[in-house]
Amino acid sequence: MNEFGVKKARANFDRLKAEAAKATDALRGGARVLVGTATCGRSAGAMAVLDAFRREIEDSGVEARVLQAGCIGHCYAEPLAIVSRPGEPSLVYHHLTVVTARTVAKKLFLEDDPCLEFLLGAVDQSEIFPTLADLPRFGREQRRLLRRCGLHDPGDIMQAIALGAYAGFVRAIEIGPGKVISAVRESGLRGLGGAGFPVWRKWDACARQSDHERYIVCNGDEGDPGAFMDRTILESDPHAIIEGMLTGALAIGARRGFAYVRAEYPLAVRTLSKAADDARKAGLLGNNVLGSGFSFELTIAQGAGAFVCGESSALMYSVEGKRGMPRVRPPQSAERGLFGKPTVLNNVKSLASIGPILEEGPERFASVGTAGSKGTAVFALAGKIVNAGLVEVPMGTTLRELIFDIGGGIPKGKRFRAAQIGGPSGGCIPESLLDTPVDFDALRAAGAMMGSGGLVVLDEDNCVVETARFFLEFTQAESCGKCTFCRIGTRHMLDILTRITTGNGRLEDLSLLDELGREITDGSLCGLGKTAPNPVVTTLRFFRDDYEAHIQEKRCPARTCRDLMSYYILPERCARGCDACVGSCPTEAIYTDEKRRIKVIDQALCVKCESCVLACPHQYDAVRRISPVRDVPPSAPKPQKKA
Amino acid sequence: MRREATIIIDGKEATAEDGSRLLWAILDAGIWIPNLCAIRGVEPPHGGCRLCWVEVEGPAVSKVEGPAVSKVEGPKKPVTSCTRPVKDGMVVRTRSEGVDRLVRAGFEMLLSTHRLDCRVCPGNRRCGLQDIARLRKIPLRGKRLDKIEPDFPLDESRPELGINPNHCILCGRCVHACHVEVKKGIIDYVSRGLRTHVGTFDGAPLNTQGCGDCVRCAQVCPVGAIYLRKRAAD
Numbered sequence: 001m002n003e004f005g006v007k008k009a010r011a012n013f014d015r016l017k018a019e020a021a022k023a024t025d026a027l028r029g030g031a032r033v034l035v036g037t038a039t040c041g042r043s044a045g046a047m048a049v050l051d052a053f054r055r056e057i058e059d060s061g062v063e064a065r066v067l068q069a070g071c072i073g074h075c076y077a078e079p080l081a082i083v084s085r086p087g088e089p090s091l092v093y094h095h096l097t098v099v100t101a102r103t104v105a106k107k108l109f110l111e112d113d114p115c116l117e118f119l120l121g122a123v124d125q126s127e128i129f130p131t132l133a134d135l136p137r138f139g140r141e142q143r144r145l146l147r148r149c150g151l152h153d154p155g156d157i158m159q160a161i162a163l164g165a166y167a168g169f170v171r172a173i174e175i176g177p178g179k180v181i182s183a184v185r186e187s188g189l190r191g192l193g194g195a196g197f198p199v200w201r202k203w204d205a206c207a208r209q210s211d212h213e214r215y216i217v218c219n220g221d222e223g224d225p226g227a228f229m230d231r232t233i234l235e236s237d238p239h240a241i242i243e244g245m246l247t248g249a250l251a252i253g254a255r256r257g258f259a260y261v262r263a264e265y266p267l268a269v270r271t272l273s274k275a276a277d278d279a280r281k282a283g284l285l286g287n288n289v290l291g292s293g294f295s296f297e298l299t300i301a302q303g304a305g306a307f308v309c310g311e312s313s314a315l316m317y318s319v320e321g322k323r324g325m326p327r328v329r330p331p332q333s334a335e336r337g338l339f340g341k342p343t344v345l346n347n348v349k350s351l352a353s354i355g356p357i358l359e360e361g362p363e364r365f366a367s368v369g370t371a372g373s374k375g376t377a378v379f380a381l382a383g384k385i386v387n388a389g390l391v392e393v394p395m396g397t398t399l400r401e402l403i404f405d406i407g408g409g410i411p412k413g414k415r416f417r418a419a420q421i422g423g424p425s426g427g428c429i430p431e432s433l434l435d436t437p438v439d440f441d442a443l444r445a446a447g448a449m450m451g452s453g454g455l456v457v458l459d460e461d462n463c464v465v466e467t468a469r470f471f472l473e474f475t476q477a478e479s480c481g482k483c484t485f486c487r488i489g490t491r492h493m494l495d496i497l498t499r500i501t502t503g504n505g506r507l508e509d510l511s512l513l514d515e516l517g518r519e520i521t522d523g524s525l526c527g528l529g530k531t532a533p534n535p536v537v538t539t540l541r542f543f544r545d546d547y548e549a550h551i552q553e554k555r556c557p558a559r560t561c562r563d564l565m566s567y568y569i570l571p572e573r574c575a576r577g578c579d580a581c582v583g584s585c586p587t588e589a590i591y592t593d594e595k596r597r598i599k600v601i602d603q604a605l606c607v608k609c610e611s612c613v614l615a616c617p618h619q620y621d622a623v624r625r626i627s628p629v630r631d632v633p634p635s636a637p638k639p640q641k642k643a
Numbered sequence: 644m645r646r647e648a649t650i651i652i653d654g655k656e657a658t659a660e661d662g663s664r665l666l667w668a669i670l671d672a673g674i675w676i677p678n679l680c681a682i683r684g685v686e687p688p689h690g691g692c693r694l695c696w697v698e699v700e701g702p703a704v705s706k707v708e709g710p711a712v713s714k715v716e717g718p719k720k721p722v723t724s725c726t727r728p729v730k731d732g733m734v735v736r737t738r739s740e741g742v743d744r745l746v747r748a749g750f751e752m753l754l755s756t757h758r759l760d761c762r763v764c765p766g767n768r769r770c771g772l773q774d775i776a777r778l779r780k781i782p783l784r785g786k787r788l789d790k791i792e793p794d795f796p797l798d799e800s801r802p803e804l805g806i807n808p809n810h811c812i813l814c815g816r817c818v819h820a821c822h823v824e825v826k827k828g829i830i831d832y833v834s835r836g837l838r839t840h841v842g843t844f845d846g847a848p849l850n851t852q853g854c855g856d857c858v859r860c861a862q863v864c865p866v867g868a869i870y871l872r873k874r875a876a877d
Contacts, residue, residue: 306835323832328690328726336687481813481832481839482691488752491837492788512787519748522720523693 001293006173009292013170016282016290020161027159031064031109033057034082036150038071038235039267040228040389044078045097052098053081056105064109070236072150073143075389077120082151083108089129094120137391137406142368144376145352146392149236154271157278160239166284168355172247173292180251180358181207187362188374189354193219193310193347194422194451195527196373196440202344205334206252209342214254216245217319217338217345220261220268221303221310224423225474226382227454230348232390233378234261234268237352238275242285242298244351247358249296252344257296258319262303273300307424307478311526312345313337314480325480326526347452349378369395373439381407383456384414393438400434403457414459417558418543422451424471425531427538428464447538449531463558464543465550469497471535475528486529489520493536502563505551513540555628562608565627567601569612573622574598581623584615593636600635648731653738659729664688666695666724669737676737677746677775679865680814681725685823688725689815693749694775696721696742700734721745743779750775751785756793756837757866758809759783766810766867795840800848804861804871806830808840811868817841817860829854841868 035041035050053066064085074080077094083104084090091114093104100118107113114129122129132138143149152159160166172180185200206214218241222230234241245257259276261269276298279285287295301319308314309324316338318324337343353375357365366374373395379402381388386408393402399419403409410416418428427448429436436446443450458467476490493516496509517533517540524530540547549555556564569581569590576597582590589605590612592598599622601612613623626632648661652672659668666681680692698719721741736742754772761767761783776783795808813832818841822828829852833842843852861869 308835325832327687328723330726330728331687477836479836479839481835481837482689482815484691484693484749484752484812487813487837487839488756488791489748491791492752492755495789495791516748519745523745523749525690525693 001173001176005291005293009170009173009290009294012283012290013166017161017167020158023158024162027065028084029086031062031085032083033064033066033105034069034084034151034153035066036071036078036080037068038150038232039265040071040075040232041078041080042267046079048098049079049081049096049101052101053105056102057109060106060110062105062109067153068155069152070149070154071232071390073146073232073390073392074120074387076387077389080120080150082123085109089126090123091129092120092123092132093118136408137387140393140397140401140406141391142376142394143392144356144365145233145240145349145378146237146390147356148240149232149390152237154236154238155274155278157239157275157282157284160237160275161282164359165237165239165355166243166246168358169243169246169250169284170290171358172250173290173294175358177207177251177253180247183358183362184251184354185362187357187365188369189350189357189365190373190440191347192349192353192377192453194425194449194453196450199346199350202334202346203248203251205332206254206342206344209335211342212253213341214252215338215341215343216248216252216254216257217316217343218245218257218259218348218351219310219312219315219345220259220265220272220348221315222262222265222348222452223307223310223478224425224452224454225471226380226420226456227423227452228380228382229378229390229453231262231265231268232380233348233352234265235271238272239279240352240355241272241348242275242279244346244354245298246284246289246296247354248344248346248351250294252342254344255295255297257298258301258338259298260301260303260309260315260319263305264303269300269302276300306480307474308480308526308528311528314526315345316343323480325482326528328525349453370437370439370442372441377438377450377453379438379453379455381455381457383420384410384459384462385457386411395439396437398435398437399429399455402438402455403434407457410457410459414461417458417460417462418464418467418539420456420458420467420471420535421454422449422534423454424475425449425527425534426451426454427534428458428467428542429538430542433542447534447541449534461558461560463501463556463560464539464546465497465556466501466558466561468535468539469494469501472497472532475532479529479532483523483525483529485520485523486525486532489516489523490529490532492516493520493533497536500547500550501556501561503550503554503561505547507548507551509551510540510544510547553628554630557627559625559627561627564629565608565625566603566629566632567606567608567610567612568624568626568632569599569601570622570624571596571598573620575617575620575622578617578620580615580617581612584611586611591638594639595636600638602638603629603632646731648729648733650729650731650733650735652735661731662728664725665697665699665727665729665733665735668729669697669724669735674737675778676724677750677779678725679771679775679812680816682816682819682863685819689819690723690726692753692812692814693723694746695724696745697724697727698722698736698739698742699727700736746775746779747781750779750781751788753812754783754785755788756791757812758793758807764810764867765805765870766864770867771865772812791837798842798849799872800850801854802872803856804849804858804869806841806849806869808842808868810866811841812866813839813841814865816863816865817869820859820863825855825857825859827853827855827857830860 657672
């Protein structure tokens, strides 16, 4: 790349950008409907809503474009649509159905009725409508990584360019590889895949290698239960990732890159493949990118369905077509990685952060966050939380703000119990530590870790022992089997936890769990094994009472461990005449007490399927869970059938 | 360029090639430490059995790309010697409370899923596990962990050798031999979690897979998991 190439790239990009601006202006000039059709929207029925908008607009003869967009993060309110008309504020409608979508389309476009009953808010400030900024989460959110998510059609590269995509990369061409690395260094960006390793140091180490065949790899093998940040970015703003990879490749001198995406994310694979094709056609990928003389080819590799393939060395083996098993370090990937060549591997979110760092300057990126963790963090809020979805907050925001102010707290007025942060490698944080800031080092000190950003909220109906058991069952089943401690040690821990949750625990099990946890952390080969005991170790530390209740009293405080609880119909709440529970019971365990005419559960027949709880009409709410089992009051015996 | 490094192992001075893996330097110095999966000269090493723990003082390895837990590692936490490169001036201790704790834990875990029928096992008396138990005085029947009795089927479809995954400790030597030494690639790791074992694609019998009569896998097996059937019949 020489001066001439740099100038040519700038000129070519400016032309592309002008073209994009013109194309989107034409789009913006008319009315348009953006329906959120990422996986979260689709599972809520967005494709039917999209179709309904299309048909209604066609039927009524209105001039409006109906487009597919990604996810804007309000997954709890899906299906969502953003409707804009020239000269009017853009409006967001939520929880749409085929019927409400047709109503909105008809009333808004033909009768100028904004359908306030379906409105979530206006995108921009408005005097007439409530705005999204009035929602509590918007005051605290700072959307940088997710800056374009949900606001454009990811299948149209022109819209992405008009909204700023690839501008950072062109800036990188102008300043050159050395300054790109120092800009990333100044920004303080740390790997957002969970470990928090400074991104610039990987790049720098790789750029210094003597071997000139180098690779950059994007880790999109998001496998944590309850996490969906990477998927949303891949589906909603694929060009941000391609831009990040281009910039990284320029910095380290790679000519080839791989984007490793889970095969379980078919829409993400399709969206990214389409984006790569579009970029290739626009001259942003392939030989001589934008005429600059720099060449970069991107290949999309699909995951092979293993959690461990998110570990960097296992991922590289998987790309090579080998079994995904982590290898020992050293050598580090920056020295000998993919195909034995120097390789940089970055997470989807790290790569999506690169564009703005170069476009707006590293100072702006570093202006938010804490001393050790700069920028923003994306969290996937899930579990017992009112506003589930994707939020992006500055580092340093406390977990309390994240869960209660932004997430809206716990539904149905239940009590908060724990926050499981960082997936199977993370830990359970109790209420007393909710003021811990979101920061790589502070979370690690609390025994959890940032992880990739999954945050599962547990309420009083969730058993923490069972939660620990669930995560361990996951890591145990996903262990690659290579090293002794992870393969066998986690299985012993799982067996002990299963014993405890089924009422067969022994008090000495707790110290054994503790010992095994430390041994596995010290002894395992890779990060998956080293962090696998974290859910158990943290719950043992913060919720020891729960473990002891399971073992000593055979009592599950959350009343969910099946072997330690029973269902019981409260006589004073039972409506007597109503037979809803009797009909719902698959084992005919519910009968009528002959004397008092109330319904009674025969504990010997009950299989604890919970059908009666769901069947019991809301106004009676008579079926209760009781733990320990011995606390269930005696009931009248089942009447003998008359011969 | 080869550079000699002088290191101290258990108080004794020894020399080894700078950057080579520490385990070989220790074994060459005449000090035995438990190890099952390491193969001299193979890079990167397998590092799966997790038994060759030592404590290292002295110059630390520069970390270019560390895992999440790198910060927690203090200077004297035990490390696996098969993965640690030799550096001039290193001070190594092969026995300590921390080393013994991890060796014992790893050994107990291996034995907890190992079918303990030494009397009829073809690997009896030339078994890596028996050696460790004898030299480190660790009981073969640990009390701390419950036994998880393995129940893999045997493959004795070939007249020369048999595979009994119930004895396997997944050291990977046979996989390396089959893939790299004889370049056949007939056996490999199968499944994951505790079901991980060495076998053929889709569990097909060995005699349908084009397996020759090199019996290299049986020769390198440190336990009685892949064995020569003639010897078993003796």
